[in-house]
Amino acid sequence: xxxxxxxxxxxxxxxxxxxxxxxxxxxxxxxxxxxxxxxxxxxxxxxxxxxxxxxxxxxxxxxxxxxxxxxxxxxxxxxxxxxxxxxxxxxxxxxxxxxxxxxxxxxxxxxxxxxxxxxxxxxxxxxxxxxxxxxxxxxxxxxxxxxxxxxxxxxxxxxxxxxxxxxxxxxxxxxxxxxxxxxxxxxxxxxxxxxxxxxxxxxxxxxxxxxxxxxxxxxxxxxxxxxxxxxxxxxxxxxxxxxxxxxxxxxxxxxxxxxxxxxxxxxxxxxxxxxxxxxxxxxxxxxxxxxxxxxxxxxxxxxxxxxxxxxxxxxxxxxxxxxxxxxxxxxxxxxxxxxxxxxxxxxxxxxxxxxxxxxxxxxxxxxxxxx
Amino acid sequence: xxxxxxxxxxxxxxxxxxxxxxxxxxxxxxxxxxxxxxxxxxxxxxxxxxxxxxxxxxxxxxxxxxxxxxxxxxxxxxxxxxxxxxxxxxxxxxxxxxxxxxxxxxxxxxxxxxxxxxxxxxxxxxxxxxxxxxxxxxxxxxxxxxxxxxxxxxxxxxxxxxxxxxxxxxxxxxxxxxxxxxxxxxxxxxxxxxxxxxxxxxxxxxxxxxxxxxxxxxxxxxxxxxxxxxxxxxxxxxxxxxxxxxxxxxxxxxxxxxxxxxxxxxxxxxxxxxxxxxxxxxxxxxxxxxxxxxxxxxxxxxxxxxxxxxxxxxxxxxxxxxxxxxxxxxxxxxxxxxxxxxxxxxxxxxxxxxxxxxxxxxxxxxxxxxxxxxxxxxxxxxxxxxxxxxxxxxxxxxxxxxxxxxxxxxxxxxxxxxxxxxxxxxxxxxxxxxxxxxxxxxxxxxxxxxxxxxxxxxxxxxxxxxxxxxxxxxxxxxxxxxxxxxxxxxxxxxxxxxxxxxxxxxxxxxxxxxxxxx
Numbered sequence: 001x002x003x004x005x006x007x008x009x010x011x012x013x014x015x016x017x018x019x020x021x022x023x024x025x026x027x028x029x030x031x032x033x034x035x036x037x038x039x040x041x042x043x044x045x046x047x048x049x050x051x052x053x054x055x056x057x058x059x060x061x062x063x064x065x066x067x068x069x070x071x072x073x074x075x076x077x078x079x080x081x082x083x084x085x086x087x088x089x090x091x092x093x094x095x096x097x098x099x100x101x102x103x104x105x106x107x108x109x110x111x112x113x114x115x116x117x118x119x120x121x122x123x124x125x126x127x128x129x130x131x132x133x134x135x136x137x138x139x140x141x142x143x144x145x146x147x148x149x150x151x152x153x154x155x156x157x158x159x160x161x162x163x164x165x166x167x168x169x170x171x172x173x174x175x176x177x178x179x180x181x182x183x184x185x186x187x188x189x190x191x192x193x194x195x196x197x198x199x200x201x202x203x204x205x206x207x208x209x210x211x212x213x214x215x216x217x218x219x220x221x222x223x224x225x226x227x228x229x230x231x232x233x234x235x236x237x238x239x240x241x242x243x244x245x246x247x248x249x250x251x252x253x254x255x256x257x258x259x260x261x262x263x264x265x266x267x268x269x270x271x272x273x274x275x276x277x278x279x280x281x282x283x284x285x286x287x288x289x290x291x292x293x294x295x296x297x298x299x300x301x302x303x304x305x306x307x308x309x310x311x312x313x314x315x316x317x318x319x320x321x322x323x324x325x326x327x328x329x330x331x332x333x334x335x336x337x338x339x340x341x342x343x344x345x346x347x348x349x350x351x352x353x354x355x356x357x358x359x360x361x362x363x364x365x366x367x368x369x370x371x
Numbered sequence: 372x373x374x375x376x377x378x379x380x381x382x383x384x385x386x387x388x389x390x391x392x393x394x395x396x397x398x399x400x401x402x403x404x405x406x407x408x409x410x411x412x413x414x415x416x417x418x419x420x421x422x423x424x425x426x427x428x429x430x431x432x433x434x435x436x437x438x439x440x441x442x443x444x445x446x447x448x449x450x451x452x453x454x455x456x457x458x459x460x461x462x463x464x465x466x467x468x469x470x471x472x473x474x475x476x477x478x479x480x481x482x483x484x485x486x487x488x489x490x491x492x493x494x495x496x497x498x499x500x501x502x503x504x505x506x507x508x509x510x511x512x513x514x515x516x517x518x519x520x521x522x523x524x525x526x527x528x529x530x531x532x533x534x535x536x537x538x539x540x541x542x543x544x545x546x547x548x549x550x551x552x553x554x555x556x557x558x559x560x561x562x563x564x565x566x567x568x569x570x571x572x573x574x575x576x577x578x579x580x581x582x583x584x585x586x587x588x589x590x591x592x593x594x595x596x597x598x599x600x601x602x603x604x605x606x607x608x609x610x611x612x613x614x615x616x617x618x619x620x621x622x623x624x625x626x627x628x629x630x631x632x633x634x635x636x637x638x639x640x641x642x643x644x645x646x647x648x649x650x651x652x653x654x655x656x657x658x659x660x661x662x663x664x665x666x667x668x669x670x671x672x673x674x675x676x677x678x679x680x681x682x683x684x685x686x687x688x689x690x691x692x693x694x695x696x697x698x699x700x701x702x703x704x705x706x707x708x709x710x711x712x713x714x715x716x717x718x719x720x721x722x723x724x725x726x727x728x729x730x731x732x733x734x735x736x737x738x739x740x741x742x743x744x745x746x747x748x749x750x751x752x753x754x755x756x757x758x759x760x761x762x763x764x765x766x767x768x769x770x771x772x773x774x775x776x777x778x779x780x781x782x783x784x785x786x787x788x789x790x791x792x793x794x795x796x797x798x799x800x801x802x803x804x805x806x807x808x809x810x811x812x813x814x815x816x817x818x819x820x821x822x823x824x825x826x827x828x829x830x831x832x833x834x835x836x837x838x839x840x841x842x843x844x845x846x847x848x849x850x851x852x853x854x855x856x857x858x859x860x861x862x863x864x865x866x867x868x869x870x871x872x873x874x875x876x877x878x879x880x881x882x883x884x885x886x887x888x889x
Binding site for chain 1: 576577578579582727733734735736741743746747769771773834837838841842859863870871872873874875877878881
């Protein structure tokens, strides 16, 4: 217990990051740290002399108390602190090369004990990637998998949303404090995850995002999960870092193939070349985890049976609905050219189909089926 | 020795008749002009002196006093040269007018050269309108300004190129040769021809954009086109003036008058055409709205009764765009200066174009160009157009990029004539409806009139409510959608607003719609 408190206290000090913290962990008696002089500390732990000086200078009873109070405040707010030494600390995460010493959890921490799978990909998905991500995630989530992703825009956001729409569970691992909403446009989904899922971060609450933080949090995304699915990624994508982390942590890596002409699939296709498992359907993933007893919760499985026979569409609606694919968006000009009735009626039917949430409009007057 | 005659000056876009009194008395030779003349008029005495001398008359070496009345209105411009010169000649009795002429009923305007020849002036039409209002029978002016003045019925216009000819005319009381060649204003109207116009048939594909434009023009709804570079927004905009109904004769006069005052002269073959103004985005507020030390009409007034096209709307300085708000509402603009306050008409159709984002390709299907903008960049780009300004733009339409196959293949494309027919029918319906409301178009309805004329049946009500929830419109979109639905119903010849009209109107709120920006 003392060790946990000291761990947290030291992590709040200036100049202490993951690496310094691991070096300080080597000390015999952590709580006696202030009795050492900088030279001793530097020799015993291997940190530089100047750093040892800075750390020792900051240590005082007052600042210790402040840190404890701060922690209490966070806990009142609902943000829990889980240290490496706690029982709640996810087992899988402990196995990785550089486990975070402290994670902050905001939301339902029960999710940490369940079977988790990471869904990652580009911030600029194509409609194909959007459709595939949504479909895969819904299948996985309704099968009992907890979906882990990074709350970035693009694939991450779609994955979280898809998991929540079928009533599944999802964990978002952030590159900033758990109480910081980034990017701003994900505010709505952030709040949903807070209510129904879990937000996780190794950065203290209030910490603003920095470019360097995101690759760092990727190791947690893959580390938490039994496997990682890459939906779409270009060659420079951060998702490839997550995939590499997953391999180093000896976790499964799955990749969704894409057209070789699509820039956003070059990364995933490369992963497949290098031996990642190509996935086409849910079973491809489940087969890799024989020990994962598919709980078959089937929480909310009515999302997939929207065959048009059951939809009772008007004749004209049906014509237009059949023109619209679920993968490649169609422009309104093409719809107008393909049907025989006046433009106003095309608009009417498109709106009615939208109201029935069978299709949605995309920027630039394109239409696509809701998957 | 005293003479009295009339000239005119321009304030804003209207002419003011000025009484000019000339008195010549013995004394030290000098010319004194009183009655708030500006510097151009004060300089006139030098031009007048030289012009009289070079026309072969002796200039009186006496004390000349000239009074411009009413004395409290500031008089501007070089148009007083001619009446001053004629006044001096009359007062000195170097010219004795024929008894058939009533000098009091003649309006003189024109600028003089030192050699006595006449130079054209700006704002002739405004003077002619004022002349008619004040029951003048005759105008004497530079020959180049003659056609302009002839647009006004009931005034005999005589154009001359030299002061000597005017003296001759005043003495004879008639124009023997020139009378024959003088063009009657009826002939002028016949000379006016539409000429070559750009046709909408040149625009391939883009059916839904043409439809949106038909709707916008039929109800005089301001229009915003959003599309990637090269999608044809400017090409489309240039064709819009020709689908507007032809100008009525009094509108022709209004428009020609503004151009005359602004110094653009008169182009007869374009008289009936709606103005099309396309100011560059480096324009200043004064350039757009009008003004200056001696106020001149701005681009919005030059676009009066026509189209003001603002290409690359987001590139205009914010203050310039915001200055459009009041004229868009009132159809006119007031310019206030310390000594003057002028009003310029500015009743125009605003057509604007912009890209969907700063790189230009957001949501477009242009091959090899995918949008790289972050969500916040798109938001920031769009927020350059303020909410209140967007409020005044009823129809927002996305213009897609058209591929080469469509450009080459599309054989049948809607022509300007076809669109014009649809529009004129819809306008007739509106004029019938608004006979007693004092407005002409659906876009001018206030919220009370919207309630009265945009009634929905229960089906339409249902569609409206559902789509508001679905698409996340703001409340301010409601009236716009209803007004545009009314126009669409008029185009389709329907008395009631039906769900399909609502659906189409909703589609013309491209920027308001809640769309996920990924």
